[in-house]
Amino acid sequence: MTERDATAAWRYHNATKHSYWSVRLEGHQLDWANEPLPFKLYRGLEPIPLPRDLHATDVPCLEALASVEYPAEKEAPDLPTLASLLYFSAGITKRVRYPGGEIYFRAAACTGALYHIDLYLVCGDLPGLSAGVYHFGPHDFALRRLRAGDYRAVLVDAAGQEPTVAAAPAVLVFASTFWRNAWKYRARAYRHCFWDSGTILANLLAMAAAHRLPAKVVLGFADGQVDHLLGLDGRREASLFMVALGRGTPPAGTLQVPALSLETVPLSAREVEYDEIVRMHQAASLADGDEAARWRGEPPPMPLPPPSGRLYPLAPLPLSASEPTEAVVLRRGSTRRFDRGGSISFAELSTVVHCATRGIPADFLPSRGLGLNRLFLIVNAVDGLPPGAYVYRPEAGALELLREGEFRQQAGYLALEQPLGADACVDLYLLSPLGRVLERFGDRGYRAAQLEAGTVGGKVYLAAYALRRGATGLTFYDDDVTAFFSPAAEGHGVMFLTAVGVPWRRRAQN
Ligand SMILES: Cc1cc2nc3c(=O)[nH]c(=O)nc-3n(C[C@H](O)[C@H](O)[C@H](O)COP(=O)(O)O)c2cc1C
Missing domain, CATH: 3.40.109.10 (NADH Oxidase)
Structure with a gap:
């Protein structure tokens, strides 16, 4: 990314607007025979079942939603807390049968119920879970270990030493496989990456507040480094942002990250790549931790003219x-x-x-x-x-x-x-x-x-x-x-x- 250059964003935004005429002229037909799976399924990785007996919290939802600061009662999430956070933000909460099959609806709303957002966990040793890099599978409510060992230092480096990431016992990384949404929405799917991860994030932040667990969203990070850690190619599938959970001491793990090559079940017979998405994502990516540290900070002032209406x-x-x-x-x-x-x-x-x-x-x-x-x-x-x-x-x-x-x-x-x-x-x-x-x-x-x-x-x-x-x-x-x-x-x-x-x-x- 050329720092502070934004031509790609303007181009993408303008090219993906809906208008009265665009929806009438686009003529996109859904290819039902090529509909992608709504899950990322790894072959050959053992599921680590998450506890289904979830800890109930008693914080009223409206209070949890409105909480920006709350007393931190947990330093690190244990496995039952993680299970609760994952279930109530991205778990399957409803199954509905229809003549052609069954739809598994999830905790948060998602455009077209296509569920293209995946959550990954990068953690040190936690009560009930050893240090590692994990993928959350909503289909069987289980984690799968992609890497064993403490890799949090990679995230700290990628995020330019952002203090909450540096002190987090656990970090959730949100990622999208673009095709899973672009099948229906084509290039507009890049907007949906943030809409559909945003709704999950709203649930997650409310649940973190309910568990009195500190949480912070971090968007300033070197994309390539995080993608490499998770085994994502950054083109078909890419990390979007991370959420630092808990508060502890900085990790001392390795920065050496061998390439991952894990097999997953094909999403559909063939996939279509949308140039607009690839270009937009690459233009909006950061090269390294230093660039991430320079990028983050306060937003610009957005004063409105004085009110003139009642x-x-x-x-x-x-x-x-x-x-x-x-x-x-x-x-x-x-x-x-x-x-x-x-x-x-x-x-x-x-x-x-x-x-x-x-x-x-x-x-x-x-x-x-x-x-x-x-x-x-x-x-x-x-x-x-x-x-x-x-x-x-x-x-x-x-x-x-x-x-x-x-x-x-x-x-x-x-x-x-x-x-x-x-x-x-x-x-x-x-x-x-x-x-x-x-x-x-x-x-x-x-x-x-x-x-x-x-x-x-x-x-x-x-x-x-x-x-x-x-x-x-x-x-x-x-x-x-x-x-x-x-x-x-x-x-x-x-x-x-x-x-x-x-x-x-x-x-x-x-
Ligand atoms: C950002 C966003 C945009 C949506 N747009 C529409 C829409 O234009 N029309 C519609 O009927 N539903 C829309 N939905 C609802 C989704 O279809 C719905 O979330 C999805 O089918 C999952 O069902 P659930 O929310 O009941 O769990 C939208 C949802 C989101 C999150």
Whole structure:
């Protein structure tokens, strides 16, 4: 990557926008006979079963979501804690039969239920697990050891001595096999890497908070070094970011890493590589730990002009009233139809916005609040709030009314003409002032902005379900969304959309 150069990100972003015409003209047919497996299956590696008798936590989900700092009660995760973190972020929580087979739904939402994100664990000796590099297999809820021994020093070196990685007894690395998502979404799958790992990350951070285990997201690292450690080629399959877990003493392990050659089951008869993805990922990669150390840091300031519309200060509900995160994760599932006649209260919307935007502990974000994105909303049916377009003003803890009006029809259109966007009570959009972000962070800033948005979107999902409401991620017509929220959104790229509302079935039963 040329430092602070961001031409690849602009090119990729513009080339993968959806518009009214692009979806009509693209003519992409799904090749069902070539559908990829939703799992990475190693041949010949013994499964190390994870305990299924999971430790229950009793931290209310809304509190866990809103926690940015919490007292660390665990220095290192033991095996049952790891099992709980992995299950409630990336485990299989539901099996649904359909005429052609069975879909294994997971703890976090994923575009197209294609599940292209894999989690790897790099750890020193932990209670119940010896030092090694492991792959997490959701299909049989087991780890597989790819390397024996302590390789954490490789991550520390790759991350340019980032202090939480240097002190972490365990690190989870998120990676994507692009084809598993690109089969359906083609080049847009690179955006989905961060959307779909962001939703997993939202669950993981909530569970880490519930276990009182320190967690920090690290995006500044030398990609090639980490990929080499995990046996990924960086082209077909690549690491995305890591999460340092726990707090201990720096590892003294080796930096010598022989190449891995482990056989995996083919995903499908043939795979298609998308140049846009390869180019974007390579341009956004960092060469070594020194570059990683220079890359990370505070995001650019993103001042908004003073508010000119009416302000509605958030009034969240008490966070302590919600169930533990585990119960909420088990209940979560993307709402397939909202009740157009339903509404939510302003207190509920306030709670969702509050919990989702408290902050994400990451090496490219401020210690609190949103860093690279702004939250824009289309309010259709929120009691106590006029319908209209809003922007969240973190500095005032309030929603600013940009334009009052009944925008259900536009909300459905903007969500790729899906009724879910129109029938929801509220559509929550994350938009990023990409010019500033890319100027500060270069091409890798694109990954950072998408990841923050995906994680906030994942928190919106959980907060909505904690309140016993429904939610779904949705895709969108990029430039039309920016135009809809402009002039406030001028120069912003659309990163993520979550719709929140009343699930259709539940109200019908009342
Ligand atoms: C970022 C994102 C975008 C999504 N976009 C759509 C969409 O446009 N339309 C839709 O019906 N579902 C959408 N979904 C929902 C997924 O289809 C759903 O998460 C997946 O089928 C897994 O099901 P579950 O969320 O119920 O576990 C989206 C999910 C995510 C995370």
